[in-house]
Amino acid sequence: MCFKNLPVEFDAKGKPFLKGGIPNPYEPRAVAGLPKQLSESQIEELLRRNGHIRPIDFDPVTRVAGALAFHSVVDTQARKVVEARSMATLFRGYEVIMVGRDPRDAIFITSRACGVCGGVHSATSAMATEMAIGCCPPPLGILVRNLALALEFLYDHPLHLHLLAGPDYSALVVGATNPSLLARAKKTATAYGGVHGYATVGELMEDMNPLTGKLYLEALNMTRVAREAYVLICGKYPHPQTMVPGGMSTTMNLSVMTEMATRIVQFFDYSKKICRIWDELTEFFYDANPEYKKVGRRRANMIDTGIFDHPEAYDATYEHAAAWGDKRWATPGAVVEGELVTTDLHTLNIGLEEFVEHSYYEDWAGQGQKQRYATDPVGKPLSPYHPWNKITKPRPSGQNWKEKYTWDTAPRWDRNSMEAGAYARLWSTAVARKLPDNPFIEATGHSLNLRLPKGALPEMELTWRVPKDNWNAFERNRARAYCLAFTTLVTFANWLQAMERLKIGDTKTSTPFEIPKRGEQRGVGFWGAGRGYLTHHIVLDRGAVANYQILTPSTWNASPTDRFGQPGPYEEAVLGTPLLEETEDPKAFKGIDILRTIRSFDPCMPCTTHIHTGEGVISREINTCACGVEEEATAPA
């Protein structure tokens, strides 16, 4: 039993069923105990009565992928945020573009949703299609797909940690927003200097400086190393040429494996260093001011579908998804209030809903319309708000916090606002203790032990501990650093397995398939991006796409307040954030703690806003990853 809010119960065998005797069981009723935003009238009253309460808008939020604007109202005396609204400001078109097309197009079209993580969309769409048509990759194909996506994350995590979020912790920014903190850093000896090479935290922060800092430049170089390995099997980055339903169309041989290995091994030492750097920064800030533990704090609610399949377990069927999901290197999971409530992919799937009360869309289910699917393919109940039942009805309008203010929807799981992230991957995996036997990663139930092989640095075991009682911006970044190490080990382990397959003469990487020209089929790709959860739900009708729905990590994270008044993750995290900047002048306020909070989620807005309108005012129509806004409003930190 894991649903508290959905009208779903479980029988003695654990099979879910819809609760009986409830008219309109999925009708969204008030949910008790959820955090709520202040009402617009309450905010207006505060603004009217108190001169020290003022709006602060970030438009755009810089150093994130794509177009994100963030509206907040801050109390500069009490140093807290009283209102927070996340706005995805551009729309795309992928879900509607896909309707009527051959599903094979999805691999190439949806990839263009993002210039950071295009390959994840290719993989997820391939998996959704292979489930729909019943095509399972061969073992080597599964391993090569694992390798491709793991390498993509080895590009993605350093990029975020040191090019996007990292500058927030640099000497340049810290010196501007909290001079006393930088002064302290210069006098604080590091705890892990033997690994990362810095004697003081101040020196470390200098090398976090954008454009010139050594850590910044090193991260750029490491993204190249990962990318070079990736293109050996995918052709190019970020849009792969070799993903197909049923595997990969790559030729694997010793030469490719060797070239990959020379690059993978470079991440052994790099991971050790990055983990210790983010341990160093986190502990420094906490020690300097315990209030930093509240920056970006929210309930530990997170969701992940897991990733990196076992080559003998994955069979591409929905029927067995719970079984092969449990065998993944990163275990699927829903964590609610810090507790792992399920790892079952079916349960994760049927708990999904998307709401649009504050988004620029019409509700498709509010007037008792018949839903397309009452159940999933194995008879488990589905909400009319589930992606397989969703109908995209864009309705652009003006911005209004009471009504509509973003192009992002509000996905929920059991009507909880969940966040997605690389950290969710670690959390579920650590607690569930289901990952495959291997010599590198051990899950203890409350931590992950990561044994990184020798490079120039000695072999090292690092431990990431589940921060159950303190989930905040610093822990998100720290966990992402540890996810770099985790992913490095997953990459290496899959490389070893792929070598074993080649040694026995197995070079088959894909399974032939046909797209059925009759009947209706549906599938779902349960996969992940560098920044977490990713699903593509597909419905095929006589060989063409009838419905295509994408849920990305940032769809979850950037979501607006829902119909229950529950804020989305960015919003909730910012609402809980104290303002620790050292300024008394409201006009000099940079909002660094708000920005650190938002960036800790690793926003990727190009993936989030994938809806297009066929009517109404179109301000911009684009077909590949590139998002921005016309004007900069507030000067970003």
Added chain:
Amino acid sequence: MRTLVGGLGYRNLRDHSLGVAVTDRLAEREWPDGVLVEDVSYNPIAVVQRLQDQPVDRALVVAAIQRPGRAPGTIEAYRWDGALPDAERIQTAVAEAVTGVILLDNTLLVGRHFGGLPEEVLVVEVEPAVEEFGDEFSPVVAAAFDRVCELVSLLATDIEAARRLPEASLGGGRGVSRKVL
């Protein structure tokens, strides 16, 4: 002497695809030794890394890009003076580069900052009329296309002609584009 002729733009974005359409056409021609015609419509950081691996002596970049006050179809060519804006703008360009944005100004700024570009950089810009999904140019840009191709060919091979171009900051002196596709 090695000359890189780089076309930059998004495919299937009508006028904004001009840069790659030019290099697609020019790639079919015979070129003297040392002239490389390439599509440089990818992550500017990766462009930098490519140039660091295989340096060139001069670069010519062609793209459609919107500038304030310029009529659609206008062709503008200049020798870029290499002047860089403040660090914040460069950091913005880097962040956009690594997150997949393809933009002429970003490629040049990132390339100059990290030292991938040669001293001599020629820029040929065309003002787009439309910004929409599709594979056809607007009439005004279609009318300019052949001239752009011939201009680029000339500048790629005639050093003296290139030297006669005016020197200007990005945008031909109109300023860095703030519009990100």
